């Protein structure tokens with residue numbers, strides 16, 4: 246630590262400031278601190294090391310997911326690791342009151358519950374879009390197939406009943422609106438500016454590009470774009486989400502933080 250260093254002690258962790266740069270010292274209840282959002286401190290597990298530098302100004306409040314909703318999210322079927330769920334919540338928690346959070350890829354509602362927890366506290370609303378027939382990689386024979394979400398009547402996937410039940414059990418139906426349809430189709434007629442867009446739909450190249458094309462321009466100036474499953478190294482995972490992350494940077498979005506494979510970007514006003 247240099248002479249310009251200072252520390253902020255919070256109940257579960259210690260953040261340091263060195264030459265105006267925040268630096269991780271400790272661990273929250275959920276893991277190491279990873280990011281700071283809009284001048285507010287967000288706690289999440291990130292797989293980072295204590296002492297790793299992170300960008301952004303340090304100040305006041307700490308956000309943690311409501312315990313009951315966190316339990317509900319953890320219990321739901323889905324593809325959102327715990328630390329990334331906390332990061333998703335923390336990013337969404339900073340949307341302005343009256344703002345709109347748009348999710349591409351509801352599946353059974355795991356990530357939707359994290360977004361709903363944030364929306365409720367922020368005074369925002371969530372719209373989540375999915376056709377509920379599964380992505381290419383969810384179909385039988387693929388790695389991410391779950392036979393329990395197949396409708397025995399038709400043999401097709403149908404995750405909508407799981408989503409409805411999970412949101413009902415979590416008690417978040419008042420802040421979440423479901424849109425059932427193809428994301429690129431819905432994005433074509435959508436007109437409301439989006440405060441936070443979370444892209445977690447199909448991970449085939451054509452689908453990720455179509456989702457970006459259909460939705461990225463709806464992010465309001467100053468709004469936030471989150472992309473899930475961004476793996477720069479092909480050995481870690483498919484490249485399509487990484488490609489749309491690069492496309493977003495080309496389009497002027499600025500990376501704010503990352504937690505695991507979740508990237509948070511800002512649309513510069």
Ligand SMILES: C[S@@+](CC[C@H](N)C(=O)[O-])C[C@H]1O[C@@H](n2cnc3c(N)ncnc32)[C@H](O)[C@@H]1O
Pocket residue numbers: 322323324325349350351352353354355356357374375376377378379380381383404426427428429445446447452
């Ligand atoms: C990776 S899963 C979403 C996981 C979810 N966010 C979670 O936290 O568990 C991707 C979802 O995108 C949906 N999807 C894929 N392509 C789509 C499309 N063109 N239109 C609508 N939904 C689509 C699939 O049905 C699937 O439920």
